[in-house]
Amino acid sequence: xxxxxxxxxxxxxxxxxxxxxxxxxxxxxxxxxxxxxxxxxxxxxxxxxxxxxxxxxxxxxxxxxxxxxxxxxxxxxxxxxxxxxxxxxxxxxxxxxxxxxxxxxxxxxxxxxxxxxxxxxxxxxxxxxxxxxxxxxxxxxxxxxxxxxxxxxxxxxxxxxxxxxxxxxxxxxxxxxxxxxxxxxxxxxxxxxxxxxxxxxxxxxxxxxxxxxxxxxxxxxxxxxxxxxxxxxxxxxxxxxxxxxxxxxxxxxxxxxxxxxxxxxxxxxxxxxxxxxxxxxxxxxxxxxxxxxxxxxxxxxxxxxxxxxxxxxxxxxxxxxxxxxxxxxxxxxxxxxxxxxxxxxxxxxxxxxxxxxxxxxxxxxxxxxxxxxxxxxxxxxx
Numbered sequence: 001x002x003x004x005x006x007x008x009x010x011x012x013x014x015x016x017x018x019x020x021x022x023x024x025x026x027x028x029x030x031x032x033x034x035x036x037x038x039x040x041x042x043x044x045x046x047x048x049x050x051x052x053x054x055x056x057x058x059x060x061x062x063x064x065x066x067x068x069x070x071x072x073x074x075x076x077x078x079x080x081x082x083x084x085x086x087x088x089x090x091x092x093x094x095x096x097x098x099x100x101x102x103x104x105x106x107x108x109x110x111x112x113x114x115x116x117x118x119x120x121x122x123x124x125x126x127x128x129x130x131x132x133x134x135x136x137x138x139x140x141x142x143x144x145x146x147x148x149x150x151x152x153x154x155x156x157x158x159x160x161x162x163x164x165x166x167x168x169x170x171x172x173x174x175x176x177x178x179x180x181x182x183x184x185x186x187x188x189x190x191x192x193x194x195x196x197x198x199x200x201x202x203x204x205x206x207x208x209x210x211x212x213x214x215x216x217x218x219x220x221x222x223x224x225x226x227x228x229x230x231x232x233x234x235x236x237x238x239x240x241x242x243x244x245x246x247x248x249x250x251x252x253x254x255x256x257x258x259x260x261x262x263x264x265x266x267x268x269x270x271x272x273x274x275x276x277x278x279x280x281x282x283x284x285x286x287x288x289x290x291x292x293x294x295x296x297x298x299x300x301x302x303x304x305x306x307x308x309x310x311x312x313x314x315x316x317x318x319x320x321x322x323x324x325x326x327x328x329x330x331x332x333x334x335x336x337x338x339x340x341x342x343x344x345x346x347x348x349x350x351x352x353x354x355x356x357x358x359x360x361x362x363x364x365x366x367x368x369x370x371x372x373x374x375x376x377x378x379x380x381x382x
Contacts, residue, residue, distance in 0.1 A: 004298030004312055007074060016075055020082040023055065028086060035087035035261050035346070037353040040254045041364070042215050043089030044168045046126075052090065053123025058097050061304075062105060066113055067121030073304035077253065077297060084257035085264070091215065092168055096120045098252065100127035100173055103192075107233030107241050112194070116171075128166040130174030130195065130219065131242065134159055140175075141186040141239065145221065147176040147193060153227040154178070154193065156201075159220045162363060166204050166217040172197055175238050190238035194230040195221070209356055216360070243310065252300070255320035256292045258361065259327040262350040263289075266331045269347050278334045285330065288323055292316065311375055318371040321361045328354035 009017075027033060032051070036043050052058055060076045062068025083090050101120050104112050119125035136142045145158025156176060166172060172195050179189030197204065201224040207216040233241050263285060270278040296316050299309045331337070331351055339352035 004295065005301050006294070007297045007301050009074070009078070013072075013075055013078060017078045017082060020057070020079055021086075024082060024086045024088055027051075027088075033089050035350070036089065037087060037261050037350050038258045038357040039087045039089050039091065039261075040084060040094050040258065041091050041164055042213070042353075042357060043087070044091045044165055044215070045089035046092045046123075046168070048089050049093040049126070050123040052093065053121060056121075058093050058123055059101055059117065059121035062101060062117060062121065066105075066117035068117075073300045074297070077300045081253050081257065084253055085260055087261040091165055092126050093120070093123055094254075095129055095165070095169070096125060096127040099129070100171075103173065103232065103241065103244070106244065107192075107237075109229070111229060112232070116194075125171070126165070126169040128163050128169040128172040128197065128217075128219075130160040130163060130172045132160060132162045134161045134218065140242075141190070143175055143177050143186075143190055145174070145176045147178045147191065147226065149178075150225075153225055153230075156193065156195065156221045156224040156226055159218060161207070161216075161218045163204075163217045163219050164215050164364065166197060166219050167206065167214075169197055171195065172219065173232060175242055178235055178238075187239040189236055190242075191235045192232040192238045192241055193226045194232060195224060195226055199224055199226075201225075253293070253296055255317045256289060256296060256323055258324045259350075259354045259358070260289075262331060262347075262354045263327050265347045265350055266327070266335065269335055273335075275334070281330065281334065285323075285327065292320055292323060296320075314371040314375050318375065324361055325358045328358060 028035065033045065033048055049058070056069050057079055059066065059068040060071050060079060061073055062070070064070055097120065101117055104116060116125060120127075131140060133142070133144060145156065145160065147154040147156045156174070158176070160174065163172065174193050174195045175190055176193055177189055178191040182188055195202065197219070201222040203220045203222070205218045205220070206214040207218060208214040263282070267279070267282055270282065295312065299312050299316060302309050302312075328351055331347075332339070335347065337348050337351050339348050339355060341349060341352045343349040343352065
């Protein structure tokens with residue numbers, strides 16, 4: 001089991017936090033965006049992503065030659081916390097910034113880096129993740145989407161599901177089977193391809209919430225041509241590469257702060273009502289948040305140093321999901337509310353968003369049962 005470090009923010013890092021916070025507060029007051037729960041996945045706003053790109057805040061840790069700032073992962077963590085705390089609509093560029101770009105930096109070709117990364121940092125190129133498939137449940141390795149070799153590239157047929165914001169994205173890094181299943185190990189013969197979501201043969205069907213809104217989708221591929229220069233890394237190494245990608249996906253502050261705007265507004269409401277008993281109960285949530293935050297920051301530091309974080313990242317995601325889902329449950333018990341998406345009162349609106357979105361927290365990034373299995377195997381092996 002990895003021993004996670006304790007991280008202390010420097011004076012310069014705290015100065016950066018105040019810079020980001022001031023910028024976001026000014027944009028909020030200008031009406032550029034409205035505070036929203038689950039903003040990192042449901043808050044698609046390409047114009048706002050472009051604005052963030054102009055600040056140099058996408059690809060913050062990446063090399064300058066690709067448009068990055070070469071700043072630390074801890075500074076990126078600070079930036080991410082501030083986005084989530086204020087509920088900024090960062091979903092359009094989120095996946096490209098969080099994992100697609102880092103995956104290309106680690107496994108991609110120089111041509112791929114030079115083509116995609118500057119567009120991502122400018123807030124002009126968005127990615128989705130093509131992992132889960134219909135009828136596969138949580139068995140990620142049971143990939144049936146196939147890529148067959150043809151002259152100059154590959155022909156892809158199959159489908160992916162739970163593909164967050166594919167309707168808003170330009171490309172999707174997709175796990176496909178490039179070799180037939182050998183009957184022994186399902187993980188063999190898998191590769192990653194960068195698929196243009198506007199290519200001929202690609203169709204995207206929304207999976208809608210009861211509210212009518214959506215960020216989940218099904219994506220279908222019917223004889224989609226993918227050129228050879230869009231293969232990521234090594235053919236047949238897709239499973240290992242995908243696991244590395246999931247470490248970025250599971251451990252960030254978005255796994256503990258999706259409903260933070262509701263928590264903050266709940267505390268403000270209890271203070272207005274001078275409800276000491278309610279504040280005492282909420283203080284337990286704050287203590288949980290602080291512990292999870294320290295765990296998540298420790299994972300970020302190990303990632304920066306190139307360490308292995310699969311198990312602690314799974315722990316952050318599993319515990320973080322339960323924490324995020326507990327906030328709307330506690331809020332509705334402590335305060336008289338009438339949750340509606342169009343409510344005038346901020347607390348009612350944020351509670352409605354949290355209630356409607358929180359069931360999806362269990363699915364994205366790996367179901368809780370699967371994560372518990374990863375953690376248990378790691379403990380036994382350790």
